[in-house]
Amino acid sequence: MIINVCFHGIGNPQRELEPDEAGYWIEPELYEDVLDRFGSRPDVRLSFDDGNASDLELGLPGLLRRGLTAAFFPLAGRLGRPGSLSAADVDALGRAGMIIGSHGLTHRPWRDLDDHDLDRELIDARELLSDACGRPVNEAALPLGRYDRRVLGRLRTLGYRRVFTSDRAPASAGSWLQPRYSVRSDDTVASLNRELLGPRSLTRRARSRAVTFYKSIRPAPR
Ligand SMILES: [Zn+2]
Numbered sequence: 001m002i003i004n005v006c007f008h009g010i011g012n013p014q015r016e017l018e019p020d021e022a023g024y025w026i027e028p029e030l031y032e033d034v035l036d037r038f039g040s041r042p043d044v045r046l047s048f049d050d051g052n053a054s055d056l057e058l059g060l061p062g063l064l065r066r067g068l069t070a071a072f073f074p075l076a077g078r079l080g081r082p083g084s085l086s087a088a089d090v091d092a093l094g095r096a097g098m099i100i101g102s103h104g105l106t107h108r109p110w111r112d113l114d115d116h117d118l119d120r121e122l123i124d125a126r127e128l129l130s131d132a133c134g135r136p137v138n139e140a141a142l143p144l145g146r147y148d149r150r151v152l153g154r155l156r157t158l159g160y161r162r163v164f165t166s167d168r169a170p171a172s173a174g175s176w177l178q179p180r181y182s183v184r185s186d187d188t189v190a191s192l193n194r195e196l197l198g199p200r201s202l203t204r205r206a207r208s209r210a211v212t213f214y215k216s217i218r219p220a221p222r
Helices: 028-039 055-063 087-095 115-133 150-159 189-197 204-218
Strands: 003-007 044-050 071-074 139-140 161-166
Touching: 003 028, 003 189, 028 044, 028 055, 028 189, 044 055, 044 087, 055 071, 055 087, 071 087, 071 139, 087 115, 115 150
Parallel strands: 003 044, 044 071, 139 161
Antiparallel strands: none
């Protein structure tokens, strides 16, 4: 099994945060500690959502110092805005050996969108990010971790090779749908150690598989 660990913002945000977002901004010390504790484990994969400027200012240097790589999922609609990565920054991440995926355009949950707006998020955002980094973009991270049967079906049809959720469960290495654990501001290395690597009861494992299965097959909300 694989443990996918996801970061959002590190340090001080340089833009106005969305409601409930502050809990996903972590101190630089916690970031460094998490990399030291988990970063070089062969069963741990790292990713960054939202395309905050801290990805390049603090995220990348921490990875490079340790010889680690990660996948970055910027929001295409925020490229070049204050506090967010620019297109050149996304290119720099790609050149540094990082994977560039898509987190869509506007950070609206894809489940809530009609077919036209969903395609803008899945097609237009991917094009913008691909133009920025000069290579194909074929992985996606679901905004706010929300999905259903229609969203996953569209992602498959459009050729996305891997899709990341926020379902807080281990992932099968080769699986198309990859649950992740988001690091939160009140986490510590000890709390993450327990949650990520501690013993998982059969009940807990069955429950997390059931949640992912239910979300994968549930119909669109309307
Ligand atoms: Zn996000």
